[in-house]
Amino acid sequence: MLNQSLRSQTPAVKAPSNSCSPADQFYVVTGHAGLVATEFSYKKEEEIYGEDEPSEYVYQVVSGAVRSYKLLSDGRRQIGAFYLPGDVFGLESGPTHRLTAEAIIDTSVRLLKRRSLEQAAGTDVNVARSLWAMTAGELRHAEDHMLLLGRKNAMERVANFLLEMDRRLAVTGMMALPMCRRDIGDYLGLTLETVSRALSQLQSQGILGFSGARQIELRNRQHLRNMDA
Amino acid sequence: MLNQSLRSQTPAVKAPSNSCSPADQFYVVTGHAGLVATEFSYKKEEEIYGEDEPSEYVYQVVSGAVRSYKLLSDGRRQIGAFYLPGDVFGLESGPTHRLTAEAIIDTSVRLLKRRSLEQAAGTDVNVARSLWAMTAGELRHAEDHMLLLGRKNAMERVANFLLEMDRRLAVTGMMALPMCRRDIGDYLGLTLETVSRALSQLQSQGILGFSGARQIELRNRQHLRNMDA
DNA sequence: CGACGGATTGATCGTGCTCAAATCATGTGG
DNA sequence: CCACATGATTTGAGCACGATCAATCCGTCG
Numbered sequence: 001m002l003n004q005s006l007r008s009q010t011p012a013v014k015a016p017s018n019s020c021s022p023a024d025q026f027y028v029v030t031g032h033a034g035l036v037a038t039e040f041s042y043k044k045e046e047e048i049y050g051e052d053e054p055s056e057y058v059y060q061v062v063s064g065a066v067r068s069y070k071l072l073s074d075g076r077r078q079i080g081a082f083y084l085p086g087d088v089f090g091l092e093s094g095p096t097h098r099l100t101a102e103a104i105i106d107t108s109v110r111l112l113k114r115r116s117l118e119q120a121a122g123t124d125v126n127v128a129r130s131l132w133a134m135t136a137g138e139l140r141h142a143e144d145h146m147l148l149l150g151r152k153n154a155m156e157r158v159a160n161f162l163l164e165m166d167r168r169l170a171v172t173g174m175m176a177l178p179m180c181r182r183d184i185g186d187y188l189g190l191t192l193e194t195v196s197r198a199l200s201q202l203q204s205q206g207i208l209g210f211s212g213a214r215q216i217e218l219r220n221r222q223h224l225r226n227m228d229a
Numbered sequence: 230m231l232n233q234s235l236r237s238q239t240p241a242v243k244a245p246s247n248s249c250s251p252a253d254q255f256y257v258v259t260g261h262a263g264l265v266a267t268e269f270s271y272k273k274e275e276e277i278y279g280e281d282e283p284s285e286y287v288y289q290v291v292s293g294a295v296r297s298y299k300l301l302s303d304g305r306r307q308i309g310a311f312y313l314p315g316d317v318f319g320l321e322s323g324p325t326h327r328l329t330a331e332a333i334i335d336t337s338v339r340l341l342k343r344r345s346l347e348q349a350a351g352t353d354v355n356v357a358r359s360l361w362a363m364t365a366g367e368l369r370h371a372e373d374h375m376l377l378l379g380r381k382n383a384m385e386r387v388a389n390f391l392l393e394m395d396r397r398l399a400v401t402g403m404m405a406l407p408m409c410r411r412d413i414g415d416y417l418g419l420t421l422e423t424v425s426r427a428l429s430q431l432q433s434q435g436i437l438g439f440s441g442a443r444q445i446e447l448r449n450r451q452h453l454r455n456m457d458a
Numbered sequence: 459c460g461a462c463g464g465a466t467t468g469a470t471c472g473t474g475c476t477c478a479a480a481t482c483a484t485g486t487g488g
Numbered sequence: 489c490c491a492c493a494t495g496a497t498t499t500g501a502g503c504a505c506g507a508t509c510a511a512t513c514c515g516t517c518g
Contacts, residue, residue, distance in 0.1 A: 070375075074458070076381075094362075099372060122354050128350070129350075135368055139364055139368040140323075143299065146309055146375055150418030151305040154473075192496090192497080194473090196498055212483075213482085229301045229302065229303070382506090383506065421464090422465095422507075429466070442515085462515100462516090462518095463516090465512105466513070467511085471507080471509095472506095472508090476502085478501085478502105479500080479501105480499075481499090483495085484493100484495085486491100487493100
């Protein structure tokens with residue numbers, strides 16, 4: 001891994017406006033501390049790192065999509081998060097990764113050596129603050145997701161998912177989901193059939209429209225927000 | 230709040246052996262940075278802070294127990310964590326608390342002004358590292374809990390709960406649970422009846438013994454570990 | 459002793475899961 | 489360009505696990 005086509009380069013990302021998003025945090029680090037980000041690519045379904053492996057790099061999605069999950073011994077899977085262009089993932093405070101990360105589709109990432117980040121954090125307070133803020137951002141998401149998994153019904157979960165994806169990847173009015181129904185189910189603590197049924201029902205109510213199973217247009221966001229408990 | 234019986238004092242906690250637990254992290258901060266921890270008490274059922282309130286303090290449980298939760302508008306509740314003696318809670322990277330915290334029983338805490346911590350983190354790398362590590366520790370717990378809430382069945386959840394509490398509060402072979410069945414249910418994403426039935430079944434199998442509903446002795450931890458998927 | 463909240467146990471219900479089949483989308487080779 | 493294969497998605501039928509509703513039982517504290 002990482003021994004092919006490693007092009008050192010300064011990050012091509014522009015300084016962003018909102019200084020709280022994960023993407024900005026990555027920029028704060030690469031921009032201020034003079035660190036070098038490397039670009040790398042993963043094919044569809046390729047593993048990026050495994051649970052309990054030593055954490056050597058921090059990643060930022062440039063294009064594509066990533067799922068991060070835990071498995072039980074019998075194959076049950078819980079996806080903790082999806083990472084989309086701009087998102088940072090793989091950052092650990094401890095020595096190892098606690099979830100597995102895989103490319104959902106062909107994906108390219110920028111990456112930084114974890115050691116460089118730790119070093120930079122030792123001298124630059126802003127870097128240290130950024131690392132903390134990124135982990136806190138993941139915690140916030142996990143706390144919201146625990147509420148969803150523990151207490152929301154199927155339709156509420158799906159409505160929540162649609163609004164989250166709409167917010168994060170809708171460019172036009174349309175969103176192009178990179179993940180299959182099983183991934184959505186494993187993210188929401190449901191089966192793929194239950195996800196499919198919920199989406200069909202929303203379509204029949206005119207709340208969304210399909211053009212292909214993964215091309216979805218939201219026609220009534222407010223109704224979805226009301227459904228999301 | 231906080232205007233009665235505020236006794237400034239240096240923390241009475243001794244330097245701990247394992248430098249990774251939340252309790253130690255609190256000590257690193259109070260011990261090294263010369264910060265002053267204040268002691269304070271909450272009565273049973275008293276709110277410590279509310280969701281979305283400004284985060285002004287960081288807390289460490291001295292005695293008692295705390296539940297931290299989110300509510301849906303119709304009253305459904307998801308408890309994200311229980312905090313027991315030694316545990317640190319209420320630490321935020323952002324400006325506000327994202328869950329509500331309440332004392333489950335009469336509870337006393339030590340607390341630090343968040344501003345002092347931020348300041349200390351600006352000059353002392355170890356403090357900054359500790360804050361990050363504490364948030365990362367909460368994230369680790371949340372990731373494990375998402376797997377439980379999304380993919381484990383009722384018996385697996387209860388077995389997991391018993392092992393977690395055994396690890397965290399068993400002094401002798403006995404554990405004294407501070408929380409009621411409803412709290413346990415709201416932590417595990419179950420109803421209180423389902424929790425009660427699972428515990429009764431474990432008792433009838435001889436895996437645990439009661440002396441009062443909240444005094445539990447684990448008689449076969451390995452069996453519980455096997456049940457916890 | 460009585461009252462109250464917490465816990466247990468029982469009976470029934472319903473949401474979401476399982477198993478199965480049909481349909482659709484995508485890509486490949488003839 | 490079409491035929492086919494493959495995997496993803498949809499839809500249906502029946503079931504099971506945990507929820508709900510309800511009735512004791514128990515422990516604690518006045």
